Structures are given as structure tokens and as C-alpha cells.
Amino acid sequence: MDKNHKAGFVSIVGKPNVGKSTLLNKLLGEKISIISPKPQTTRQQVKGILNSENRQIVFLDTPGFLEARYELHNKMLSYLTNALKDSDLIIFITDAHKYPTDYDLKICRMLKKFSVPKIAVLNKIDLVDAKIEAEKVVNLEKLDFEKVISFSALNKVNFDDFLDTLTNYLPLSPPFYNPDEISDLPMRFFVQEIIREQIFLNFRDEIPYSSTAIVEEYHELENSVKIYANIWIERKSQKPIILGKNGSQIKLIKKNAEKEIHKILKKRVSLQLWIKIKPEWRKKKNALKEFGY
Ligand SMILES: Nc1nc2c(ncn2[C@@H]2O[C@H](COP(=O)(O)OP(=O)(O)OP(=O)(O)O)[C@@H](O)[C@H]2O)c(=O)[nH]1
Ligand SMILES: [Mg+2]
Incomplete structure (x- = not known):
């Protein structure tokens, strides 16, 4: 194995409906996680594995953070916190059209407990004009993120640079999963x-x-x-x-x-x-x- 090989876990977190699962699927180029226009679509931790010669990024899509009303919600939140515990890097994703909501800020406060690096993604910028996008990026830059990136996961984005940025934060390590696999779920x-x-x-x-x-x-x-x-x-x-x-x-x-x-x-x-x-x-x-x- 190449001694420069990097591997690690990257969790994708944010409030419901901001585009977490859309981002996972776009990054992998495959449909791994289900998507709908309704909040609370994802209920479990969904793992998607991106393999290339020098790196293995294990993405963890998570249920949107919410106020628990049912035991099911408690379970959904536990999938989210378990993903965070395992992460080498956290992607906090938010909706440019709506940010900052109370939930966004609550999640940002919650993320402070996790000492790993965090990157913020302002998603859905197709729904706002450039001035609003710039304002919201500045707002996110004031928070505890290593980097703030904006795009629209629905549109064609060149994710190569984004993936390189993520890789910078991952440790040198052999792969955790068989490099032929895109997920470990049955x-x-x-x-x-x-x-x-x-x-x-x-x-x-x-x-x-x-x-x-x-x-x-x-x-x-x-x-x-x-x-x-x-x-x-x-x-x-x-x-x-x-x-x-x-x-x-x-x-x-x-x-x-x-x-x-x-x-x-x-x-x-x-x-x-x-x-x-x-x-x-x-x-x-x-x-x-x-x-x-
Ligand atoms: N306009 C626009 N819509 C987007 C973008 N990214 C995702 N969406 C839409 O937002 C909705 C929610 O996307 P999901 O990927 O299911 O969101 P999620 O964060 O995984 O939601 P939960 O699983 O419910 O927490 C879907 O209708 C997506 O098509 C974007 O960049 N622009
Ligand atoms: Mg989802």
C-alpha cells in the first residue's frame, strides 16, 4: 500500500432538507441515499465510500438535526451523534435560501463539542442572488469553520477541488473498506x-x-x-x-x-x-x- 494513502470518515450534517443526501450522491456519482423535497427523508446513517488510488473517503450521510418528538426521532439523533463521534472531518451544510435558522445555529453550537476540523457548505445558491450568497458566506466565516464553500449541489459542480480540500484534513491511513465497495450496506x-x-x-x-x-x-x-x-x-x-x-x-x-x-x-x-x-x-x-x- 502507498505510504501516502489517506483514509478517513467525513460526516455530512445539517438540518432536514438542506441537501445532505443530494451532496453525498453527487460526490459519489451514484445514488446511495434517498432524496425527497420533504424534510426528515433520511432516517439512518448512510455510508458512501469514495475510492481512488491515494485516498478513501468514507462519507456518512445523517438524518437532519431536529427536536425529538418521537422515539424514532431519538433514534435518528443517535445516528447523527454516532456519525459525529467517528468523524475525522465534519461537513456542516446549510440552505442559502434559509440560513441562518434557529436549527442551523443550534447545530453549530452542538458541533463545538467535536474537536475535529469542520467545513461549512452553503448549498442551494441557485435560489439566491450573488449579494445574498456573499453575505451568508461572510456570516458563516465568523463561526468555527476551517473553510466556507458555496455551491449548488443540484447543478454541475466540479467537485475535484472540494474533494482535495477534504482530503487535506484526513490522516495517512490504509483504506478501511474494500476499495471496490461503494457502501457496506446490504x-x-x-x-x-x-x-x-x-x-x-x-x-x-x-x-x-x-x-x-x-x-x-x-x-x-x-x-x-x-x-x-x-x-x-x-x-x-x-x-x-x-x-x-x-x-x-x-x-x-x-x-x-x-x-x-x-x-x-x-x-x-x-x-x-x-x-x-x-x-x-x-x-x-x-x-x-x-x-x-
Ligand atoms: N434548488 C436546489 N435544491 C436542492 C439543492 N440541493 C438539494 N436540493 C433539493 O432539496 C431537497 C432536499 O434534498 P435532500 O438531499 O433530500 O436533503 P437532506 O438534507 O438529505 O434532507 P433530510 O434527509 O430530510 O435531512 C430535494 O428536493 C433536493 O432536490 C440545490 O443545490 N439547489
Ligand atoms: Mg437526507
Whole structure:
């Protein structure tokens, strides 16, 4: 192994909906983490590994920082703090259109506990004019960051310089993971996330937040994959909404999720979905454990 090889953990933190998962996917050039226009899309720590000859950057996408209202939120916050504990570098990301909110400032205060270097990213600059962008950059520069960088993760950004900047802060180390891997999470996890993403994209109000998906059976053959999954909801009244008229909504979730899974596996995908009810699962420790949170 090259003695100049660098490797380390970089966590991406910020309030919900600022573009953490979008940034992770753009940096990796692959869709690892699900994205939706709604806050609280990411619920767990999602690892994405960027490999090149001289470096391995292990990115940790985290759930957006929030005030815990349910046991599920406590779990989400624990994924966030665990990621921070493991980090060699922290990327704090914020929305140029909204910064500074109370939550942004709360996170910045919380980050002070972690003595590793921190970089601030002002994201979504496509939504503000240059003057506002400059003002907000100056504001962030007054805080405890080694560097402040602004861009729009949605647009074409040349991330090479950004990655070099991150690498500067990483220790000399051999890789932690097999350099052929982009994540250490199993395909079942990605399938569950893809189903959840479809629920976030296609339903409003409480439905996305009351839902989770669990793969019950996963059979991968040479050219095809057969998956059985349950969508868990909290109330009986939510079932007809997810089903839709003549099953139109659940068929849409199935069709879109199959397409997304196909993109990853390049195999024929058959996904069977069932709806199940567990009242108030977000508040119950046992249910959360059963659902992998
Ligand atoms: N206009 C604009 N939208 C963006 C940009 N980056 C991300 N978004 C959008 O912001 C929304 C939230 O993006 P996510 O990546 O899911 O945000 P997140 O921070 O991971 O959100 P949580 O997982 O809920 O904490 C999505 O609709 C993205 O398409 C950007 O640079 N400009
Ligand atoms: Mg996210």
C-alpha cells in the first residue's frame, strides 16, 4: 500500500432538507441515499465510500438535526451523534435560501463539542442572488469553520477541488473498506429505502412519516430478483390512501421502485408489496428495533 494513502470518515450534517443526501450522491456519482423535497427523508446513517488510488473517503450521510418528538426521532439523533463521534472531518451544510435558522445555529453550537476540523457548505445558491450568497458566506466565516464553500449541489459542480480540500484534513491511513465497495450496506437496505423514497415522493401530510418498509424475502437469481416487502403504517385509515383507487397508488410505488432497483442490479425485478398496520410504531422501542432503527 502507498505510504501516502489517506483514509478517513467525513460526516455530512445539517438540518432536514438542506441537501445532505443530494451532496453525498453527487460526490459519489451514484445514488446511495434517498432524496425527497420533504424534510426528515433520511432516517439512518448512510455510508458512501469514495475510492481512488491515494485516498478513501468514507462519507456518512445523517438524518437532519431536529427536536425529538418521537422515539424514532431519538433514534435518528443517535445516528447523527454516532456519525459525529467517528468523524475525522465534519461537513456542516446549510440552505442559502434559509440560513441562518434557529436549527442551523443550534447545530453549530452542538458541533463545538467535536474537536475535529469542520467545513461549512452553503448549498442551494441557485435560489439566491450573488449579494445574498456573499453575505451568508461572510456570516458563516465568523463561526468555527476551517473553510466556507458555496455551491449548488443540484447543478454541475466540479467537485475535484472540494474533494482535495477534504482530503487535506484526513490522516495517512490504509483504506478501511474494500476499495471496490461503494457502501457496506446490504441490498435489502437499499430496497427498503427506495420504497420509502417513493412514499415520500407520492404522498402528503403524515403518510411518509408514519410509513416504513421492511423486506421480508429477497431472492436473487442470475437474471432476476424477487422481493417481498411490507409497508408498515400507523392507522387503518391510511391503508386506502396508500392503495389508491383500484390500487393505483401502490401499483405506482411498485413500478417506480422496481425501476430504481433495476438501475442498481441490472436484473429483472419483481417486487410484491403488502400493507401492514402497527399503531404508533414511531413511539415504540420494540417496534423500532424490529424495523431496524
Ligand atoms: N434548488 C436546489 N435544491 C436542492 C439543492 N440541493 C438539494 N436540493 C433539493 O432539496 C431537497 C432536499 O434534498 P435532500 O438531499 O433530500 O436533503 P437532506 O438534507 O438529505 O434532507 P433530510 O434527509 O430530510 O435531512 C430535494 O428536493 C433536493 O432536490 C440545490 O443545490 N439547489
Ligand atoms: Mg437526507
